[in-house]
Amino acid sequence: MATQHAAREQRDSHRAQSDSGTATDPVMRGVQLVVGTVLLVRGLGQRSVSGTVTALGGAWLVSRGVGGPSGMKRALTGRNDGSSERGAERTAPPETDVHRSITVGQSAEDCYDAWRDPDTFSRVMGHVADVEAVDSDRSRWTVHGPYGQDASWETHVVESEPGELVRWETPTDAVLPNEGSVRFEAAPGDRGTLVTLSVSFDPPGGTLGDRALQQLDIVPEKLAGQALGRFKSLVETGEVPTLEKNPSTRGEGDTV
Amino acid sequence: MRALTWHGKHDIRVEDVPRPEIVNPNDAIIEVTATAICGSDLHLYHGRVPSMREGDVLGHEPMGEVVEVGSGVETLDVGDRVVVPFTISCGSCWFCQNDLYSLCDNSNPNAELAREVMGHSPAGLYGYSHMMGGYAGGQAEYLRVPYADVGPVKIESDLSDEQVLFLSDIFPTGHMAAENADIDEHDTVAVWGCGPVGQFAVQSADMLGADRVVAIDRVPERLAMARDHGGAETINYEEEDVYDRLMELTGDRGPDSCIDAVGTDAHGTGVVATSDRVKQRLNLEDDRPTVLREAIRCCRKGGTLSVPGVYVGRADNFPMGPLMNKGITVKTGQTHVQRYLGPLLDQIESGNIDPSFVVTHDAPLEDGPELYETFNDKEDDCIKVVLRP
Numbered sequence: 026m027a028t029q030h031a032a033r034e035q036r037d038s039h040r041a042q043s044d045s046g047t048a049t050d051p052v053m054r055g056v057q058l059v060v061g062t063v064l065l066v067r068g069l070g071q072r073s074v075s076g077t078v079t080a081l082g083g084a085w086l087v088s089r090g091v092g093g094p095s096g097m098k099r100a101l102t103g104r105n106d107g108s109s110e111r112g113a114e115r116t117a118p119p120e121t122d123v124h125r126s127i128t129v130g131q132s133a134e135d136c137y138d139a140w141r142d143p144d145t146f147s148r149v150m151g152h153v154a155d156v157e158a159v160d161s162d163r164s165r166w167t168v169h170g171p172y173g174q175d176a177s178w179e180t181h182v183v184e185s186e187p188g189e190l191v192r193w194e195t196p197t198d199a200v201l202p203n204e205g206s207v208r209f210e211a212a213p214g215d216r217g218t219l220v221t222l223s224v225s226f227d228p229p230g231g232t233l234g235d236r237a238l239q240q241l242d243i244v245p246e247k248l249a250g251q252a253l254g255r256f257k258s259l260v261e262t263g264e265v266p267t268l269e270k271n272p273s274t275r276g277e278g279d280t281v
Numbered sequence: 282m283r284a285l286t287w288h289g290k291h292d293i294r295v296e297d298v299p300r301p302e303i304v305n306p307n308d309a310i311i312e313v314t315a316t317a318i319c320g321s322d323l324h325l326y327h328g329r330v331p332s333m334r335e336g337d338v339l340g341h342e343p344m345g346e347v348v349e350v351g352s353g354v355e356t357l358d359v360g361d362r363v364v365v366p367f368t369i370s371c372g373s374c375w376f377c378q379n380d381l382y383s384l385c386d387n388s389n390p391n392a393e394l395a396r397e398v399m400g401h402s403p404a405g406l407y408g409y410s411h412m413m414g415g416y417a418g419g420q421a422e423y424l425r426v427p428y429a430d431v432g433p434v435k436i437e438s439d440l441s442d443e444q445v446l447f448l449s450d451i452f453p454t455g456h457m458a459a460e461n462a463d464i465d466e467h468d469t470v471a472v473w474g475c476g477p478v479g480q481f482a483v484q485s486a487d488m489l490g491a492d493r494v495v496a497i498d499r500v501p502e503r504l505a506m507a508r509d510h511g512g513a514e515t516i517n518y519e520e521e522d523v524y525d526r527l528m529e530l531t532g533d534r535g536p537d538s539c540i541d542a543v544g545t546d547a548h549g550t551g552v553v554a555t556s557d558r559v560k561q562r563l564n565l566e567d568d569r570p571t572v573l574r575e576a577i578r579c580c581r582k583g584g585t586l587s588v589p590g591v592y593v594g595r596a597d598n599f600p601m602g603p604l605m606n607k608g609i610t611v612k613t614g615q616t617h618v619q620r621y622l623g624p625l626l627d628q629i630e631s632g633n634i635d636p637s638f639v640v641t642h643d644a645p646l647e648d649g650p651e652l653y654e655t656f657n658d659k660e661d662d663c664i665k666v667v668l669r670p
Contacts, residue, residue: 130375216375250393258387262371263353264305266390266405266427272298272417274286274336 123224123245127253130217131260133209134188139260140207141191148265149255153248166201176200201226220256222249283670284338284421285649290328293650298338301417301425306353309429311363315442316419316646317342318666319367319450320476321591323657324545325409329567330593332394332412341367341407342449343419344442347433356430363433364448365426366618369405369416372431376404383615388427389414398594403615419449420649422670434622438630443637443667445629447477451665452636453621455481455542458589461612462538464489469531471495471579472513473572474542475503477639477665478589482540483511484634491538495530497523499548502662510638519550527579537584539576544590547571553598560597567594577604588613639665646670 129136139145143158150156155167162182167175178199184192184206192206205224212219226245255265270277284298301310319342324330344364347357357363370377374386385404389395394412395402405427408418417425426432436445455478462470470486472479475498486494496507497516504515516526527536548554549571557569576586577600586609604611628634641664644652652666 128375130373130378247393250396254392258371261373262307262387262428264307266388266414267304268390268415269304270299270302271415271425272282272284272301272421273334273338274288274294274296274298275334277299 123226123249124221125246125249125253126219126221127257128212128216128218129220129257129260132188133211133218136209136218136220136260137188137191140209140256141185145256145259148259149252151265152251152255220253222253224249282422283646284417285340285646285653285668287325287333287337287339288335291326291654293326293339293653295647295649296336298336298417298421300423303349303351304425305427306351307428307430308351309347309354309357309426309433310349311343311345311365311424311426311433312348313343313345313419313422313424313670314362315344315446316340316421316668316670317446317449317451318420318649318653318656318668320478321409321544322653324591324593326653326657327546329545330410331398332391332410334411337408337410337415338417338421339408340418340420341409342446342451343407343424344436344446344449345424347429348423350429354429357433357435361433362436364436364445364622365407365419365424365433366448366453366622367406367409367450368432368615368618369407369414369427370431370619371428377431377619380617380620381614382431382617382619384617391415406615420646420668422646431619434626436626440629441637443640443643444635445626446667447481447636447639448618448622448625448629450616450618451477451639452481452625452634453618454478454589454616455483456485456621456625457614457616458482458540458542458587459485459489459491461585461587461589461614462486462540463585463610463612464491464538466490467492468537469493469495470538470540471497471527471536471576472507472540472542473497473576474544474590475500475507475515476542479503479540479542480506480511480639480664481636482542482589483507483513486538486540487511487513488628488633493530495527495536500659503664506639506664523575524579531581535579535581535584537581539580539584539586541572541576541586541588541590543572544588545569545592549575557597566597568592568596570596570599574598574600577607577609580607580609583608585610585612587611589616591615640667642666644668 146164147156157165159165159179164180165177166180167177169175178195178201180193180195182191182193184190188209190206190208194204195202203224203226205222208221210219224245258265268278282298282300283295286294286296288294303310322339325333325339347359347361347363350357350359368383369388370382370385371387376384376386383404389402389405391411391414392402398412405414405416407416434448459482464470464486468491470491472482472494475496479496483494483496494511494513495516496504496513497518498504499517499519504517507513508515514530516523545568547569554571557566557571560566561569572590580586588611629636641662642652646668649668655661655663656666
């Protein structure tokens with residue numbers, strides 16, 4: 026654990042020194058603020074994985090719109106608590122590391138092939154975002170806002186070993202910066218393949234992004250767990266279990 | 282379509298909801314011809330099961346006619362008459378491959394929710410809370426059946442609906458309870474609870490060769506049914522002390538196997554049972570383990586405790602010391618229904634058992650809400666309700 030903390034501190038200080046990418050164009054900032062606020066409010070109102078992603082995307086955009094995390098704090102609290110000197114006393118947004126594993130009753134090669142199939146990925150993550158293959162190594166993720174505005178980012182595969190590993194990163198200015206890997210190895214007891222997903226995930230927008238995470242309760246881990254569960258189901262059964270069109274007095278589908 | 286829906290404690294309604302549709306390639310849609318209210322539906326009725334949402338469609342004991350099949354379905358055709366098991370099971374995962382269908386790895390879309398509460402997610406179930414899958418249930422005109430090649434059993438004889446309907450849950454559940462009780466030919470088996478599952482546990486214990494079955498309840502007509510149909514000796518726990526009577530019947534050894542066919546909503550008598558009720562109201566415990574305490578006290582040293590009764594969360598005052606020091610084995614779990622469909626259908630078809638003996642009420646689906654109340658209050662000698670959409 027200590028090494029993880031050390032690595033995190035190193036990353037935080039590095040991030041604190043780097044430009045946080047605040048929009049300088051006032052029109053752009055206004056757009057980011059509005060879209061971000063809408064996404065954030067909507068996201069926090071939904072106790073769901075997609076809601077979290079929406080909230081995080083929103084928090085990031087708000088932070089861009091008001092001039093970085095400390096500016097956002099001012100905008101929200103109306104106070105200047107002296108934390109405006111960027112990187113000096115500000116607590117850097119915590120990075121959330123997620124590791125989850127699952128056993129899939131198929132060979133590592135089959136699991137790897139399935140993971141690399143762009144169609145698989147859009148089905149596994151379909152409940153969170155639209156995932157579209159740009160090419161064999163790049164995917165475009167889109168979370169839809171309530172009034173048709175989208176938050177969107179790309180992931181790039183930076184390393185892949187057939188039957189063993191896929192690693193990806195997002196460009197540094199992504200709405201939801203993250204880097205991750207999935208590993209495939211023989212499961213204990215000859216029970217198929219152990220699939221391990223690791224994601225380092227920066228809650229954007231400092232305290233607010235952090236609050237969104239806390240409010241929504243270990244959601245990055247839930248997101249990883251759901252993704253792995255859906256991946257396993259797809260590989261083992263050819264379909265993902267769903268409550269789509271599920272009837273209730275509330276209407277159709279799963280509104281949890 | 283018309284469906285029975287949950288709106289909170291003691292609030293069941295019959296309402297219009299959308300008709301289900303095929304979503305996945307292995308889905309089928311059945312038009313429900315008969316569907317039953319289960320004792321475990323009463324846990325929902327009491328508001329005891331977490332993660333129910335207002336407007337959820339109830340029911341997990343349905344049968345009917347296939348009206349639509351997805352592109353991946355191979356064994357069912359439109360027009361087939363089927364009974365649908367309450368456990369939704371994919372057939373492909375390690376658990377299904379090992380006949381542990383109620384522990385399916387793939388069928389719960391809300392597996393993360395169940396994992397948070399329990400450590401792992403069991404199979405999805407029809408109409409039994411969002412933690413257990415969130416699937417709309419079968420107390421409705423139509424039902425979407427996922428993994429249609431794995432669940433439903435085809436009925437190709439002219440047996441009536443009420444003769445085969447209970448393959449969906451209570452007959453296999455009572456049977457698995459008796460199997461889990463590890464019965465030998467000289468054994469005395471005690472069954473707590475003479476509701477439908479208890480009745481089938483009594484019958485199955487007898488079928489599996491028990492020397493003697495003792496049935497425990499407080500409702501006279503239920504005890505009479507266990508006597509008349511299962512040949513059981515009976516104990517009314519409101520009239521005599523269960524422990525004393527069981528010791529008397531077993532030469533002070535205690536029953537070799539004990540079956541808890543009651544579960545979380547046990548009534549019980551005395552101070553501890555009252556304290557359970559208070560704690561449950563204050564949300565200090567989820568379950569009232571009255572029967573478990575009594576069964577562990579009564580069970581023979583080295584005997585087996587089989588628990589088909591549904592529990593939902595945490596139970597207080599669980600006698601771990603007696604359980605451990607007496608060397609008792611506990612076996613439990615939701616029923617692996619698919620494992621039993623073939624063999625038990627054979628038993629029905631060969632005339633060895635006619636499960637319809639438990640039915641006391643047969644009514645249209647529209648009467649569902651009031652029959653929930655009747656069943657819950659054990660009024661009108663109600664033991665088992667069959668509804669016709």
